[in-house]
Amino acid sequence: MKRVAIGLLGPVLDHGAGNDRWNKWRPTVGLCQQEELPFDRLDLIYNIRYTKLAEVIVKDISTASQETEVKLHRVEMGDPWDFEKVYGGLFDFAKNYRFDTDEEEYYVHITTGTHVAQICLFLLTESRHFPAKLVQTSPPRDRGRDGCAGTCTVIDLDLSKYDAIASRFEKEAEDDISFLKGGIETRNPQFNLLIERIEQVALRSSEPVLLMGPTGSGKSRLARRLYELKKARGLLKEKAPFVEVNCATLRGDTSLSTLFGHRKGAFTGAAQDRDGLLLSANNGMLFLDEIGELGLDEQALLLRAIEEKKFLPMGSDREVESSFQLICGTNRELREAVMQGRFREDLLVRIQLWTFRLPGLRERDEDIAPNLDFELDGFAKRTGCRVTFNKEARKRFLEFALSADAVWDANFRDLNSAVVRMSTLAPGGRITLGTVEEEISRLQSIWKRPEENGIDGRADLAMVSDMISPEKLEELDLFDRLQLASVLSVCRESRTLSEAGRKLFSVSRTRKASFNDADRLRKYLARFGLSWNSLHDNL
Numbered sequence: 001m002k003r004v005a006i007g008l009l010g011p012v013l014d015h016g017a018g019n020d021r022w023n024k025w026r027p028t029v030g031l032c033q034q035e036e037l038p039f040d041r042l043d044l045i046y047n048i049r050y051t052k053l054a055e056v057i058v059k060d061i062s063t064a065s066q067e068t069e070v071k072l073h074r075v076e077m078g079d080p081w082d083f084e085k086v087y088g089g090l091f092d093f094a095k096n097y098r099f100d101t102d103e104e105e106y107y108v109h110i111t112t113g114t115h116v117a118q119i120c121l122f123l124l125t126e127s128r129h130f131p132a133k134l135v136q137t138s139p140p141r142d143r144g145r146d147g148c149a150g151t152c153t154v155i156d157l158d159l160s161k162y163d164a165i166a167s168r169f170e171k172e173a174e175d176d177i178s179f180l181k182g183g184i185e186t187r188n189p190q191f192n193l194l195i196e197r198i199e200q201v202a203l204r205s206s207e208p209v210l211l212m213g214p215t216g217s218g219k220s221r222l223a224r225r226l227y228e229l230k231k232a233r234g235l236l237k238e239k240a241p242f243v244e245v246n247c248a249t250l251r252g253d254t255s256l257s258t259l260f261g262h263r264k265g266a267f268t269g270a271a272q273d274r275d276g277l278l279l280s281a282n283n284g285m286l287f288l289d290e291i292g293e294l295g296l297d298e299q300a301l302l303l304r305a306i307e308e309k310k311f312l313p314m315g316s317d318r319e320v321e322s323s324f325q326l327i328c329g330t331n332r333e334l335r336e337a338v339m340q341g342r343f344r345e346d347l348l349v350r351i352q353l354w355t356f357r358l359p360g361l362r363e364r365d366e367d368i369a370p371n372l373d374f375e376l377d378g379f380a381k382r383t384g385c386r387v388t389f390n391k392e393a394r395k396r397f398l399e400f401a402l403s404a405d406a407v408w409d410a411n412f413r414d415l416n417s418a419v420v421r422m423s424t425l426a427p428g429g430r431i432t433l434g435t436v437e438e439e440i441s442r443l444q445s446i447w448k449r450p451e452e453n454g455i456d457g458r459a460d461l462a463m464v465s466d467m468i469s470p471e472k473l474e475e476l477d478l479f480d481r482l483q484l485a486s487v488l489s490v491c492r493e494s495r496t497l498s499e500a501g502r503k504l505f506s507v508s509r510t511r512k513a514s515f516n517d518a519d520r521l522r523k524y525l526a527r528f529g530l531s532w533n534s535l536h537d538n539l
Contacts, residue, residue, distance in 0.1 A: 005043070047075070086117050136152065219329035223327045237284075278322050299344045375419035
């Protein structure tokens with residue numbers, strides 16, 4: 001392959017007059033005199049003010065290194081200390097340069113030019129706008145003995161080639177991922193891959209992130225850790241705010257005021273100005289949990305605030321600006337909400353660029369044991385009291401936790417509550433088999449299934465008649481009607497589609513490598529022209 005150097009003409013270091021110039025170290029000429037690194041071509045960038053010097057350098061290189069062809073490239077960059085102009089000029093040069101990496105190997109010379117120009121060359125090389133290695137030349141230590149060629153050092157910016165550096169990056173990434181998981185050594189491969197992707201996005205993007213998943217799957221905790229990670233890595237300022245709100249708590253006119261603020265007198269009771277949460281989150285992070293519960297008016301204003309970073313507080317005719325990263329959480333299927341007219345499609349498109357679905361506890365059976373230890377550690381930190389299981393008690397609790405009888409409706413919140421209760425009641429800080437059996441009974445009572453409350457296949461047939469058309473009803477056998485009635489009864493008793501799915505498929509789900517109860521239930525309802533949202537509109 002041909003070896004090609006790209007460099008800047010140095011009007012100070014490269015300058016020389018008369019025969020004395022051969023006794024002076026000139027970086028550009030010296031670069032072409034390196035016996036161990038000969039160049040087939042030098043592409044020399046120069047300013048029109050130094051045309052004569054450029055012509056002298058071309059002539060001298062032809063004398064000192066006859067095998068090196070020199071091509072001059074005039075690039076006007078204005079003030080050599082103006083970063084924007086210098087970077088712009090070099091960027092345009094790189095963009096228009098015809099690189100042929102199959103035939104040529106490139107080196108960018110960063111010895112000449114102002115410090116600004118050298119920094120710009122480094123950045124453009126590091127970003128691969130110049131697909132090259134860096135070469136730095138230095139004057140000779142003993143000019144009498146070494147001549148005036150000097151020495152050179154090659155720097156390859158492909159960090160993957162440096163084992164020590166690569167290992168540091170890997171360790172840093174591992175630390176970040178562990179931090180996002182709360183230090184829990186999770187074993188579920190799908191979840192570990194999910195957190196790895198979230199870590200990559202957190203460090204490289206400030207676009208909105210949508211966290212989906214059932215209640216208690218850890219959306220709020222993960223949002224807070226994303227904020228702390230970005231702050232620790234200098235992507236957010238030390239005093240950058242983290243603002244969190246559950247949109248399900250916002251009701252009526254106060255929701256607009258809570259989010260976007262208001263001016264004094266905007267409505268009855270508005271005795272003074274209020275900034276609102278969006279303004280409070282300026283230069284930080286805003287977490288809108290349960291965003292599917294947000295009203296359509298609020299959604300429209302939020303969309304503009306995301307896209308333009310501007311919005312109007314209530315009662316104001318002057319816009320305010322706020323720049324924040326938005327993290328959204330939801331346990332709803334927002335696409336269905338769009339179809340039902342409950343959620344703006346343009347807002348969904350804007351917030352779903354990075355969408356991550358957090359699995360429920362029953363979808364991560366491998367992680368129940370490490371999360372059990374995590375909850376015990378958390379109890380110890382909060383109370384100062386270290387509580388442990390005896391061997392039989394731990395074995396019994398994990399057997400139950402992994403069985404079909406353990407529904408874990410509220411996911412990790414249920415697990416946390418169970419650990420808190422057992423730890424509080426543990427005699428002498430030791431959870432015994434009796435304490436575990438008592439907690440199992442308590443959990444089974446909390447999770448009591450609909451059929452245990454008297455709901456069976458004969459119940460609520462009238463509800464089936466109300467939910468589907470007479471024509472569709474005539475096509476159904478009594479068997480199908482009874483089955484659908486039971487399914488609708490479970491849905492009526494459930495808060496989310498995922499919760500209903502877990503109850504309905506509690507046995508068959510244990511035989512699957514991964515769970516998608518919500519999707520199974522969604523497809524079943526679709527057979528009858530029903531959806532979760534339309535169902536709850538009529539229940």
